[in-house]
Amino acid sequence: MPQRNHNPAEQFHAVESLLTNWLSERRAVLARYTALVVASDDLPGSASITQRQRQLCELLVDYVSVGHFEVYNELLHEAEAFGDDGSALATKLIGDIADTTDVILAYEQKYGSGDQYPETLIRDLSALGELLESRFVLEDRLIAGLHSNHRRQMQEAPEGTG
Template identity: 35%
Template structure:
């Protein structure tokens, strides 16, 4: 996921302040994910779980990222697509419902790990993180298709 982000930053970075901010927030989300998942370079000692505070920080970053997409970025992308013609509108309208599927998964993850004080829930974290990572990777690919529409029209 990080390699794909770096490619996205190289391709679209500097084209638009909102896009730059969005990609930067994607990077912050991925760093938090690596910390919570115990992935390099943030590896934890074997059999160690992250703290609930670390998980909640990740959940906050996750909701911020998802919200930013829905309430800021996608609206601007849709407005731009309206200027680029019918095919851009159709593509963006086809992508947004697919992106929303990952939103539901992200919000369910957030609710599960922030609405409890029971640290036993952390024993389910690896499986839940794996499921979330698959959804977010799909989301990033779909979001990148939206960014590509903007890039092609602005290039």
């Protein structure tokens, strides 16, 4: 977790690094999800599907946790360091994102233990995919509304101040 810093440039760079790692984790979630969807078409109820479900569930929980306990807080700290008020946007978007978390955790609870539900797997995977898409859009709006604005400020800052 980045150190909270009141220097806008240092806070920006710490958050930039955190976001780079977190978005890489997001790509891993998407890749794992896609592989599971493809495999479930061919081998529903197989041991391979069970293993892929566990791996996806572990990644999902890690991804969601880092978002809630690190990324969103650090984005808010960055807004404070830059002296702008992103809190209204952040509060709205973080609340909407939190709504998706409950569904993701319910999915993890159902499938993360290795129990098989072949009769609902395809439907649940489809719903999870739609939910992840909406969550990613909300997260991207949060990043754009806070961090991307600060990126522009950093690029526009006179040499030596950023």
